[in-house]
Amino acid sequence: KKLMEKYPKAKVSYGNAESVEILDAENISKKDVVVSITDRDEANLVVSMYVWSVGVPSILTRIDTVAHAKMLHKVNMDITISPCEIAANKLYRFARNAQMKDAKNEILRFNTICDSLAELMEFNITENCSHLNIPFRDKAFKLKKDTLVAAIIRNGEMKIPGGSSALQVGDKVFIVSASKNKIKNLNEIFR
Numbered sequence: 001k002k003l004m005e006k007y008p009k010a011k012v013s014y015g016n017a018e019s020v021e022i023l024d025a026e027n028i029s030k031k032d033v034v035v036s037i038t039d040r041d042e043a044n045l046v047v048s049m050y051v052w053s054v055g056v057p058s059i060l061t062r063i064d065t066v067a068h069a070k071m072l073h074k075v076n077m078d079i080t081i082s083p084c085e086i087a088a089n090k091l092y093r094f095a096r097n098a099q100m101k102d103a104k105n106e107i108l109r110f111n112t113i114c115d116s117l118a119e120l121m122e123f124n125i126t127e128n129c130s131h132l133n134i135p136f137r138d139k140a141f142k143l144k145k146d147t148l149v150a151a152i153i154r155n156g157e158m159k160i161p162g163g164s165s166a167l168q169v170g171d172k173v174f175i176v177s178a179s180k181n182k183i184k185n186l187n188e189i190f191r
Contacts, residue, residue: 017047029054037062108172112179119179120150123186125171130187137163142191146178149189 003012015022017036028034034056036047041063048061109122125132134141136149143149152159153172159165167173177183 018043020050023047023050028056031056033058033060035060041065113176117179118146118176119181119183121175121177121183123173123175125167125169125173125186127169128187129167129169131167131190133166133168135163136161136165141166144177144181144183144189144191146181147183147189148176150174150176 003010013022013026017023017038028051031051034047034051036044036051037060038044039062044061044063048059051059108124111120112118113120131141149161149165149167151174152161152165152167153174154168154170175183175186175189177189181188183189
């Protein structure tokens with residue numbers, strides 16, 4: 001009733017989502033997205049597996065148990081929401097950000113991406129940068145393995161860097177690096 005009041009143009013059905021008959025009656029195989037976010041992992045798993053089997057292209061599933069989330073990833077479910085994983089990631093980011101602030105570096109912001117396999121960091125370029133004004137294509141400009149300068153902001157304008165790009169004092173840069181590299185300051189991105 002609340003959904004129908006809040007979204008009057010949406011079609012809202014009420015029933016046991018674990019019932020194949022109800023899902024089929026709603027023509028679930030023709031939907032673009034299915035959201036299964038009950039507070040029961042088992043119900044969400046059953047619904048998600050069924051709608052995946054009938055070809056729904058995008059499935060949003062709430063899962064509280066990490067082992068269940070891994071199961072969904074094995075069958076290439078698009079999106080899994082795990083409140084425990086979200087909380088753990090937030091704590092990890094908080095701890096890493098605190099560590100960054102204590103490390104006497106130029107990191108402005110930090111975030112994990114790709115299921116925490118990579119880290120996105122924002123740096124201010126200062127005169128302490130060991131690779132100032134060196135074009136990226138120059139052999140002297142060598143980045144650590146699995147590290148990328150993703151964007152440069154210069155004079156308020158964002159640029160995607162190319163071979164002729166170079167870091168200049170006053171720039172802001174966004175660096176993506178494998179989490180295993182454990183970058184703590186700007187000069188650690190270089191070999």
